[in-house]
Amino acid sequence: xxxxxxxxxxxxxxxxxxxxxxxxxxxxxxxxxxxxxxxxxxxxxxxxxxxxxxxxxxxxxxxxxxxxxxxxxxxxxxxxxxxxxxxxxxxxxxxxxxxxxxxxxxxxxxxxxxxxxxxxxxxxxxxxxxxxxxxxxxxxxxxxxxxxxxxxxxxxxxxxxxxxxxxxxxxxxxxxxxxxxxxxxxxxxxxxxxxxxxxxxxxxxxxxxxxxxxxxxxxxxxxxxxxxxxxxxxxxxxxxxxxxxxxxxxxxxxxxxxxxxxxxxxxxxxxxxxxxxxxxxxxxxxxxxxxxxxxxxxxxxxx
Amino acid sequence: xxxxxxxxxxxxxxxxxxxxxxxxxxxxxxxxxxxxxxxxxxxxxxxxxxxxxxxxxxxxxxxxxxxxxxxxxxxxxxxxxxxxxxxxxxxxxxxxxxxxxxxxxxxxxxxxxxxxxxxxxxxxxxxxxxxxxxxxxxxxxxxxxxxxxxxxxxxxxxxxxxxxxxxxxxxxxxxxxxxxxxxxxxxxxxxxxxxxxxxxxxxxxxxxxxxxxxxxxxxxxxxxxxxxxxxxxxxxxxxxxxxxxxxxxxxxxxxxxxxxxxxxxxxxxxxx
Numbered sequence: 001x002x003x004x005x006x007x008x009x010x011x012x013x014x015x016x017x018x019x020x021x022x023x024x025x026x027x028x029x030x031x032x033x034x035x036x037x038x039x040x041x042x043x044x045x046x047x048x049x050x051x052x053x054x055x056x057x058x059x060x061x062x063x064x065x066x067x068x069x070x071x072x073x074x075x076x077x078x079x080x081x082x083x084x085x086x087x088x089x090x091x092x093x094x095x096x097x098x099x100x101x102x103x104x105x106x107x108x109x110x111x112x113x114x115x116x117x118x119x120x121x122x123x124x125x126x127x128x129x130x131x132x133x134x135x136x137x138x139x140x141x142x143x144x145x146x147x148x149x150x151x152x153x154x155x156x157x158x159x160x161x162x163x164x165x166x167x168x169x170x171x172x173x174x175x176x177x178x179x180x181x182x183x184x185x186x187x188x189x190x191x192x193x194x195x196x197x198x199x200x201x202x203x204x205x206x207x208x209x210x211x212x213x214x215x216x217x218x219x220x221x222x223x224x225x226x227x228x229x230x231x232x233x234x235x236x237x238x239x240x241x242x243x244x245x246x247x248x249x250x251x252x253x254x255x256x257x258x259x260x261x262x263x264x265x266x267x268x269x270x271x272x273x274x275x276x277x278x279x280x281x282x283x284x285x286x287x288x289x290x291x292x293x294x295x296x297x298x299x300x301x302x303x
Numbered sequence: 304x305x306x307x308x309x310x311x312x313x314x315x316x317x318x319x320x321x322x323x324x325x326x327x328x329x330x331x332x333x334x335x336x337x338x339x340x341x342x343x344x345x346x347x348x349x350x351x352x353x354x355x356x357x358x359x360x361x362x363x364x365x366x367x368x369x370x371x372x373x374x375x376x377x378x379x380x381x382x383x384x385x386x387x388x389x390x391x392x393x394x395x396x397x398x399x400x401x402x403x404x405x406x407x408x409x410x411x412x413x414x415x416x417x418x419x420x421x422x423x424x425x426x427x428x429x430x431x432x433x434x435x436x437x438x439x440x441x442x443x444x445x446x447x448x449x450x451x452x453x454x455x456x457x458x459x460x461x462x463x464x465x466x467x468x469x470x471x472x473x474x475x476x477x478x479x480x481x482x483x484x485x486x487x488x489x490x491x492x493x494x495x496x497x498x499x500x501x502x503x504x505x506x507x508x509x510x511x512x513x514x515x516x517x518x519x520x521x522x523x524x525x526x527x528x529x530x531x532x533x534x535x536x537x538x539x540x541x542x543x544x545x546x547x548x549x550x551x552x553x554x555x556x557x558x559x560x561x562x563x564x565x566x567x568x569x570x571x572x573x574x575x
Binding site for chain 1: 543
């Protein structure tokens with residue numbers, strides 16, 4: 001009897017979260033793909049053919065026959081879309097590099113700090129992550145506005161004569177992404193650097209290696225797993241970012257997350273927004289798989 | 304070690320933390336501004352807080368947000384802990400690769416995709432959009448964060464404790480509740496808190512999956528922000544920041560106290 005309960009219990013441990021993710025994570029993607037092949041209609045739900053599991057095999061076959069690739073052809077023909085994809089990839093890549101430049105020294109400083117204050121520093125990096133993303137992006141509007149705090153400060157300090165126009169440009173989007181995603185990059189690099197055996201660098205320096213080349217030859221390569229994980233954690237979500245380009249970017253800031261949102265909420269074109277999502281997902285499959293591999297490798301090495 | 308705590312390191316930390324905290328500090332300061340203009344200081348005032356508490360739509364939204372966050376964080380914690388157990392305790396089962404992919408993918412999945420796909424699922428199965436669809440969506444993305452947090456604790460867990468309990472005749476279920484759970488509890492609690500704040504903050508997935516009548520605080524703030532920056536939003540943001548900060552501080556104090564207690568217990572045990 002005990003054995004029976006145990007074996008049922010251990011199956012449930014796997015089955016319950018597995019089924020949940022299948023139903024609420026995987027199947028929705030199948031539906032997105034299916035709807036991306038249908039056509040927009042003035043109906044509820046606003047697409048044809050509607051999905052109906054009760055119509056049986058014949059009904060399914062009929063709806064398959066009505067599938068069309070028109071939405072995808074539309075994505076290729078209208079330059080708006082591929083420009084939005086390219087500019088999303090570009091903005092995400094530039095922001096990732098900028099985040100790395102800002103974040104690496106912070107992670108390095110934390111890892112080299114006295115062990116007693118490291119937990120406090122760690123908490124200070126994590127704390128902003130607990131405050132709302134939306135709030136943190138919103139905070140920058142007041143700073144970057146033409147009559148905002150940054151311009152007031154720069155005018156007061158006589159650095160500039162006329163207010164800088166930063167809000168509603170790509171620069172503001174870069175600042176927003178770097179600011180919002182910084183903890184994601186600092187944490188993995190910090191944990192890689194903290195585990196590192198620092199006597200290696202000392203040995204190199206004792207043997208006459210200048211500190212800077214010791215950094216590039218020893219420290220940086222050893223922190224590389226953290227750098228890779230951190231860069232993916234910034235790059236992948238940044239490609240599909242919506243809030244930052246919408247609030248900080250201008251009308252000329254093209255990002256695919258914003259395009260998808262507008263297609264869905266303003267144009268109510270569900271099939272085209274589904275097609276946009278499918279292509280975005282295909283673009284991100286490679287980085288997502290690479291990210292998972294990197295994660296798995298880090299875990300294997302910890303065992 | 305001391306020689307490496309150089310000026311460069313201190314400078315990069317000071318600048319880094321200034322960059323992280325200055326915008327939030329400025330936001331909080333300007334929520335106490337007398338003037339309607341957010342960026343011109345005109346004296347200290349709490350009038351925006353007063354007007355916020357008389358704004359019924361904000362209060363309703365706050366209630367919806369808290370209810371969604373409480374329910375979804377609790378369910379997500381149970382599911383995420385199960386997921387973490389499944390992935391770290393059962394190294395071989397059919398579809399394990401798919402399972403671990405489904406645990407990690409939502410961490411980096413752009414929110415617009417998750418939101419859209421959930422919404423289309425609810426439409427396809429004819430589920431009316433509202434509070435419950437939002438809760439289901441929040442559970443799904445936050446359970447993966449819980450799973451990752453709990454799993455990182457399970458990896459460093461001394462399995463001989465579990466084996467000892469089972470050798471002494473405890474069933475796996477008893478072993479879990481009497482041995483494993485007490486040890487991983489801090490991770491489970493921080494998983495719950497993470498799920499709670501993720502749900503509290505979410506805008507994109509909520510906007511896709513909610514229906515009429517179920518507006519959350521981030522959705523209300525977002526629609527206000529689009530109309531322009533007002534001190535009232537600063538006040539609402541400050542309240543949210545205060546809640547989260549107090550929660551995190553209480554949790555870290557409780558954590559530290561537990562560690563001190565444990566150290567003391569170990570000392571008494573060693574003395575006996």
